Amino acid sequence: MYDKTTSAEFRKYGSVYDESIDVEKNDLIIKQIVTSDKVISSLYYFLEPTYIEVVEGMAAILISDSSNSNFKLFAIHRKLEIKPNMYFNIISMTDQITYNLIIPSRYNLKIEFLNPPYVYNRILPTISIPEIIAYYYTIKSPKYKFKGERHNLYELTFVDNGTLDTTVDGVNYILNSSDLIIYGKNQFHTQAVNNNSSCSYLTIMFDMKCDDDSLICNRVFHCRKELYDAVRTFAKNISATIPYSENLILCNFHEIIIRLFQYDYLGADDASLPKESYQHFQDELLEKIVAYINERISSPITIEEICNKFSVSRSSLQMLFKNNLNISPKKYINDLKLTKSKQLIKENKYTISEIAFMLGFNSIHYFSRAFTQKYEISPSEYAQTMFKE
Structure with a gap:
């Protein structure tokens, strides 16, 4: 963190001005300098006041009133007048800068060398994730076994609920609720549910460039609060369709990945996960799916559409509804459509055939049979009842 040259702290070394210096009137000369230097190994030292005007790019000035004291870095804002007897040099904050060094025509210059050189620390990414290839939420039954695979991608598995046994190149790992693991590129990995309870987990396949992936691959991370919140936020946003999602x-x-790289540098005590935070991914996913169905119940809606929208398999969707609502997703949709059909019949705006078509039933006969089975009265008889009332 550093100040601008317009700050009060800079007044120790110089001042700023707006209008360009009249070079001829003040017997000055201009030396235009183009540089991309991010490492400073030498410093200017003038016995006279000097002036700096940045022509192009963004620059900073490294400056001190002594060659032996701590140097200060200031982002250059406006034009600068540097006091005599200062040690300074200009650093390019952008790829390249052009600036005018304005000095007396009869200047006295001394060059002071820095040992070690000063290195400008730019804020640059050290981790790059150019693409997420796939992501899906899975619920597996007890005794599930996946024989294994390898691929040229990274893969993250986060266990929401239950216990997942996995091997990576023959090494065994156990993931409990709110644990995650990253499989490295081309590593053979298997997964299994070996106890008597189902296991639900989020899988993300991605590409990544980093200095050392061994820091996060092939180890079990238990999510502390910040990491858990990051995973949860990702899970909430993966089905969003608004611009820039x-x-x-x-x-x-x-x-998520950055917090994994930082995992060993953060304290465990202050960031423990509250017990009430566990096992909510199923509830949140189900809530979003049910809301999606309710919003579109007056239009044809398919199981395949829901699976694609929320990145879940058919079997996982079945188990999600069975575990939480004790009903299949197809029956839930049909029951909701039949409830909606009663409302539409009451409105008396559409024929029975139109209502069946609007709600996406394959035929009027299938609609009539489903309605009669649920309400023990046919749609036409129900309409007559409403009309008589």
Whole structure:
């Protein structure tokens, strides 16, 4: 963190001005300098006042009133007048800068060398995730076994609820609720549910460039609060369809990976996960799916559409509804459509055939049979009853 040259702290070394210096009138000369230097190994030292005017790019000035004291870095804002007897040099904050060094025509210059040189620390990414290839939420039954695979991608598995046994190149790992693991590129990995309870987990396949992936691969991370919140935020946003959702999802996932790289540097005590936070992914996913169905119940809606929208398999969707609502997703949709059909019949705006078509039933006969089975009265008889009332 550093100040601008317009700050009060800079007044110790010089001042700022707006209007360009009249070079001829003040017997000055201009030396235009183009540089991309981010490492400073030498310093200017003038016995006279000097002036700096940045022509192009963004620059900073490294400056001190003594060659032996701590140097200060200031972002250059406006034009600068540097006091005599200062040690300074200009650093390019952008790829390249052009600036005018304005000095007396009869200047006295001394060059002071820095040992070690000063290195300008730019804020640059050290981790790059250019693409998330796939992501899906899975619920597996007890005794599930996946024989294994390898691929040229990274893969993250986060266990929401239950216990997942996995091997990576023959090494065994156990993931409990709110644990996650990252499989490295081309590593053979298997997964299994070996106890008597189902296991639900989020899988994300992605590409990544980083200095050392061994820091996060092939180890079990138990999510502390910040990491859990980052995973949860990602899971909430993956089905969003508003503009720039993809960019937000990538930012969310970058946070997850960065927190994994930081995992060993953060204290465990202050960031423990509250017990009430566990096992909510199923509830949140189900809530979003049910809301999606309710919003579109007056239009044809398919199981395949829901699976694609929320990145879940048919079997996982079945188990999600069975575990939480004790009903299949197809029956839930049909029951909701039949409830909606009663409302439409009451409105007396559409024929029975139109209502069946609007709600996406395959035929009027299938609609009539389903309605009669549920309400023990046919749609036409129900309409007559409403009309008589």
